[in-house]
Amino acid sequence: MFKVYVGSLYVPAKTNNLAGVLAKEPRRIQLDILRNLSADQLIDTLTVGIKENGSAEELAAIKPQVDQMVATMESFNEGNQKDVATLDFVDGATRIGLNGSAKGSIPGEPFNRVLTRIWLADKPVQTDLKQSMLEA
Secondary structure: OOOOEEEEEEOOOOOOOHHHHHOOOOEEEEEEEOOOEEHHHHHHHHHHHHHHHOOHHHHHHHHHHHHHHHHHHHOOOEEOOOOEEEEEEEOOEEEEEEOOEEEEEEEOHHHHHHHHHHHHOOOOOOHHHHHHHHHO
């Protein structure tokens, strides 16, 4: 397996579990891109992760926000090595950024909760990444 990105978690106070992270605000998940990838590849990774970490009821409830995330990330065109994508949860919304520029804001804590689970749930996208994000 080769790495596509390095993920980092930023919260105001250290916590070592998902519940603790979700109780903190503001919070950031940062993805430092390690290789070139298309917006579609990043979108596919995130949408699969959302589907794997949300219940049917949650997924139905956040579908408009997932669609908004997809539309926002389509504007990325291609992610290049050394790009930095940020997912900030502040004031009840997920703010998406790329290389320090705001790209969009998606309202709702339920969306951010499922999004955060991609990396920090019981079945994260990568177990060692979850551990390093919570231990840092």
